[in-house]
Amino acid sequence: MQRRPCSPGSSPVELRDCLEELLKFTLQSHINGTLDIDHDLGFSTDFSSHLLNHNDCPDVSRLYKDLVSTLLKSVSKASCGSLDDFEDEEESNEIAEGRAELVNVLKTVNFELHVQEPFFTQLKDGLKRVEGRCAAGNYNRIQSGALILFNKCLLFEVQDVRQYPSFYAMLKAESLDNVLPGVKTLTDGVQIYRNFYSEEKELSNGVLGIHVKKSVAQPYIILARIISAYFGRSMMKI
Template sequence: MESEAFCSTGCNLSMTNEFESSSMLHKHNEWHKLIVEKGSEIVNILKSVSFELHVQEPFFTQLKDGLKTIEGRCASGKYNRIELGNRILLNKSLVFEVQGLKWYPSFFDMLETECLGKVLPGVESVEEGVKIYRRFYTEEKEQTNGVLAITVSKLPVQPYTSLASLLSGLSFEGVQGLLGLMHTTGTIPNALPPPRSTLLASFNSPCNPNVHVMINIQENALTHGARALAKHACRSSSGYWGSLVGNDSNKNRLAVDVINKLIAHCCWMNIHTVPPHGVVFEIRVADGYGARWSEDGCKSHTFMMVTQRDGSISSANPTAQTIAVSFTYEIEYRFFLLACGEL
């Protein structure tokens, strides 16, 4: 956001430029303007925040909905530094402004003086309210420091509203570009990549889960990734994949090193159709080596393929070898929206 620029994250420019067109450059310019505008809004709001607090449910939702307008805290530590006009980020999603501050010797005094419904909506008595605060603060800490009644109001402009406008304006194509996904023949227009955790979990899943369950010894169960690497490591004349030797545990470890290296140095990503295998998610490094996961996870296949830099398959280019690994996994991509249920 702070760079105020649209960039295809991790993409190798020499590879990217071959796919650029005047139409795509125009889109990039429009996306750049949108990121500058909405990104600046988000950055400016967050830069104005003086404090971050965490509020448990149901009180956070009550604050979000405007039912709760007073937050009670023990008057110690950072809470003593809060001043009128300060902006507070609650639960890393909503920004409030401090409208009032009052000190009380105890939560009982605070609840008795302030409107109970504004401090703890739904709580029927002061005594019940004191019991709620006792979950968070001991009586000794309360008596030593006193308590603060912090009156807050939600800002009309929130980070998530700007983020929602940004993502809506970018659309799938723009978000794909922002994440560094390529657009080639066969690219799926409305697809986003699975998270790294899902890719690694699938890569490290045992080839035979039934055997794995029976023996319950993970290090002795060959993983899908290790099995794929075992098939193709010896086929690289350059020795790029290394030597896969030893027992299954050692092969699994070597395979993890390889996939982590590919992910760390990835400069090309695509979600595209590759006949006859269907839709795949593919990553590559600058040398052309890479890994591939199936989108639906219905088939498990491993093979060596040779590619052109435009993404097409060609047997005439032996220098750009790609190890392809696919196995069962469930795409669980989560693009974090700080929408708090309002989008």
């Protein structure tokens, strides 16, 4: 049975709709040591690991849910100028500024796409540079300069969009290494897309090769700063 990808979501992106995925990605980046901030989150990578695997332990699961709830409340209160739950005005200002920055970055998002593993990790690591999609619906609106939020956590800028008559033609022109790293043959690559698109839909609509580059402004980095400013000082509150 084919798993047909939906037409890409479009703006606006609401913080509440992507906060949990952003948090998961931030915690995983903390564990991997890939958070590009000057200081850590204020708790250990082991603690981040426990939070990510919260379903294995009821106590940790409750803590994780409290963390999500408290984080959402903290950034919401910061946007309203409330200082009640913060230790000092400096802390409140940091979170208010972070929240405003996060919301503003999300406002720049033009489209949302979901990519399965291992291809999402390859995008994150800069190995995958081209996303292939059938040229149908909102995909035809994607153009150079557009910002795409992948998996509700990682922001990319579109560098170019190229049209092809088929996935085979796209893979041959763009190279497997750029589109589907690790896939050995063009035939195998086409078969991956066949899991999502019928040959009829592919040939009737054509195919897009969407060239992307990771954006400098990343929502998860901003969230990491908010966590560091608030939870790094206040973990005992939750």
